[in-house]
């Protein structure tokens with residue numbers, strides 16, 4: 051520091067500025083010419099600095115941009131100095147797959163790839179949960195929570211789920227005014243899935259359907275998702291995270307604390323009630339004392355169940371509704387399947403909806419075109435490096451498959467931007483489709499624990515809507531899907547629809 055003595059403030063500022071410029075340029079040059087990933091293709095600005103990918107992420111366009119990049123550069127693209135995006139079905143197994151005796155997931159040491167903490171936990175002070183926990187803690191949490199998702203438990207959860215779907219049907223009738231008034235069906239799906247999962251995780255719903263409005267807890271989640279992309283971007287520049295936390299308004303911090311306190315209150319009430327209730331949190335509560343699980347840990351895990359288990363399902367239901375309403379032949383075929391399969395609404399149950407082939411095909415095609423988890427969820431290549439889809443990737447680099455880009459690439463799916471449920475029913479026109487590319491719930495040890503629950507809810511809700519109503523899209527929502535952006539989650543916006551109740555002879 052001695053050399054700075056005697057310099058004016060202006061000279062010091064200039065020197066600091068020059069050092070930053072020098073560092074940035076040297077770092078960019080290192081990334082371009084010396085970095086272990088230097089031979090992978092990608093746009094210059096993405097290969098040189100992480101800031102470019104951050105910019106795309108904060109604009110909400112990263113998954114769409116990644117498709118363009120794959121088209122230009124091929125199935126492996128360097129989207130940041132230390133990160134590769136893969137668009138090859140084999141990459142799913144190599145990145146996410148189970149460890150096997152021969153090395154399993156693509157890692158050459160045979161270790162599974164850990165989740166990248168800069169993405170999953172940009173603020174390290176936040177306690178871990180099942181989604182972001184490191185491997186050992188995750189295995190413990192997963193074993194315990196899996197019980198809540200067992201077939202037996204799900205059968206026992208049927209009456210809980212049904213009561214909310216009944217209330218949804220009632221509310222849609224009340225608000226739709228015999229098909230004369232457009233309703234935002236995306237919001238109603240959200241109310242339903244949040245109420246269901248609230249009940250299954252806390253033993254009490256959020257009362258969204260009851261009050262016909264979002265609960266503040268639920269509203270906060272949407273805000274957090276958007277702010278989350280900013281924090282994820284800033285995690286690469288620790289000083290920015292500190293700055294953000296320092297300048298965050300006091301009211302935002304108070305809101306966050308209120309959110310946590312509300313979750314804990316709900317949990318306390320659940321803990322005081324029947325421990326043997328067949329819900330999603332039962333397993334954790336039973337082992338809480340044995341494993342020393344604190345209320346903080348229980349709180350973060352129940353909160354993640356709510357987020358993971360409601361917004362995803364509601365997103366897909368909104369997507370499939372939009373896709374059906376803008377593809378009349380598919381809508382007619384599905385409506386005929388549902389109305390032909392049952393004599394009364396009471397016959398629509400967990401087991402009876404699960405055998406309707408066209409219903410499943412419509413959901414699969416919606417999961418392809420509008421995957422609820424559209425972005426790449428990054429993993430870290432372990433010690434020794436990995437072979438991913440035939441490409442060697444050195445250790446400590448970041449790899450991911452971006453679902454939206456994978457499913458809209460015509461190398462994997464014919465006419466990828468068109469809605470064809472038939473492709474999932476063996477139609478000869480689509481025999482060239484590469485179905486292994488399609489992994490909306492991921493695969494391997496960290497795949498979706500709630501997949502069966504999601505299918506049950508999606509099938510039941512869509513079947514009940516089409517059984518009860520003739521549905522039409524409002525003109526203002528015709529471009530609903532194309533105008534959306536992605537901030538970790540889809541920013542859905544209202545999906546306005548007319549719902550005319552079907553008149554049946556008694």
Ligand code: HEM
Pocket residue numbers: 180181192247330355356358359360362363366421422423427490491492495496497498499500501503504
């Ligand atoms: C259409 C609906 C859904 C989709 C597309 C979906 C997708 C996913 C994906 C891609 C993951 C992996 C996340 C990662 O690698 O970080 C995941 C994890 C998870 N999902 Fe889902 N999900 C859905 C519904 C649900 C539901 C209804 C629940 C019930 C609570 C649920 C609970 C979970 C849990 C607990 C995990 C973490 C599993 C683990 O890390 O072991 N999901 N989901």
